[in-house]
Amino acid sequence: MTKADSPPLAPSDKQPPHVKIPEPPAKKVGWAIVGLGQLAIEEVLPAFGQCDLAKLVALVSGHPEKAKKVAAVYGVDPKQIYDYSSYDTIAENPAVDVIYIILPNSMHAEYTLRGLKAGKHILCEKPMATSVAECEQMIAAAKTARRQLMIAYRLRYEPFNVEAIKRCREGQLGKLKTMRATNGQNTQAPNIRLSQTLGGGPLQDVGIYCLNAFRYLTGEEPIEVSATAHQPKDDPRFREVPETVAFALKFPSGTIAQGDCSFGTSEARRYDVHGTHGSLHLDSAFAYLGQRLILRDSKMASELNLSPVNHFAAEMDHFSECVLSGKESRTPGAEGLADLRVITAIQEAIRTGRTVALNT
Incomplete structure (x- = not known):
């Protein structure tokens, strides 16, 4: 081969031929964030920078000065800022496709219903609402409006929990026998959680x-609940809500799950699953990052190395894709309703001291 026939050692435009240049999506879905509290400011808003299909276009807040500052940081047109009294006029804004409700739990139902009436798709933080009746009303309103209602169970969109679900449901641990989960933190007043x-x-x-982990790992709904709670009289933080709640669930397959949660402990967020052939442990299971998934059988233990993702970007892109394609999300309103039914049963078990049967 002569020098003239030899291929060039570098492409003429200096762009390696094997590198694929990404194409921008045909359409990005416009999002409005309702509520500019800690979760929105520290986690959700920064996550838009890692989204492929979701873009921030509007803000809804009861604090106009805060909203103006946030809008300036994220390039939101000041005309796209709403307060709670003007919220309904978002119906006139074609740039907004989805509304993300990040408000205190007691406000979820109202602002979901108003958003659906405005003709927008809704992503609502968990818990979906404060009662089963509110959940049912929200689901019915979404159906009437012909809009999607998704609940923000972010862990259903991150790889470590998704892998744990796969291994549990495909029988890789054998028949599931017991589960344990704990989620605790030391919550200081003032805080809406109290x-x-x-x-x-x-x-x-x-x-x-x-609770949601037990349901998504088993793929079943519990048939029986028992629970207890502690509300210390010497800590003014807990004059309205318990400090600690512990509960046990029985599933149709015979799996027994024990969970505990607290606002008075050091941080702990993990679960363990034990089956007839093996077990798994997910550390930092419910945290925003730092998940470690360890599998064990009778001979050895191994840690799975998975690539983490931004949980909020993953769930917002998932819902954006659902809005664009018309397919139902992985965590629709029915998922939030199912959790509220169990929460209601847990509260009854605490109040009565009895085991409560759940209708399946």
Whole structure:
């Protein structure tokens, strides 16, 4: 081969031929964030920078100065800032496709219903609402509006929990026998989580992660609940809500799950699953990052190395894809309703001291 026939050693435009240039999505879905509290400011808003399909276009807040500052940081047009009294006029804004409700639990139902009436799809933080009746009303309103309602169970969109679900449901641990989960933190006042009026309490805030994990790992609904709670009289933080709640669930397959949650402990967020052929442990299971998944059988233990993702970006892109394609999300309103039914049974078990049967 002569020098003239030889291929060039570098492409003429200096762009390696094997590198694929990413194409921008045909359409990004416009999002409005309702409520500019700690979760929104520290986690959700920064996550838009890692989204492929979701873009921030509007803000809804009861604090106009805060909203203006946030809008300036994220390039939101000041005309796209709403307060709670003007919230309904978001119906006139074609740039907004999805509304993300990040408000105190007691406000979820109202602002979901108003958002659906405005013709927007809704992503609502968990717990979905404060009662089963509110959940049913929200689901019915979404159906009437022909809009999607998704509940923000972010762990269903991150790889470590998804892998744990796969291994449990595909029988890789054998028949599931027992599960244990704990989710605790030391919550200081003032904090909306400590207000009964705002729908707070450890069960609704951190305990729902344990409950939801038991349901998504088994793929079943519990048939029986027992529970207890501790509300110390010498700590003014807990004059309205319990400090600690512990509960046990029995599933149709015979799996027994034990969960505990607290606002008075050092941080602990993990679960263990034990089957006839093996077990798994997920450390930092409910945290925003730092998950470690360890599998054990009779001979050895091994840690799975998975690539972490931003949980909020993953769930917002998932819902954006659902809005664009028309397919139902992985965590629709029915998922939030199922959790509220169990939470209601847990509360009854605490109140009566009896085991409560659940209708399946």
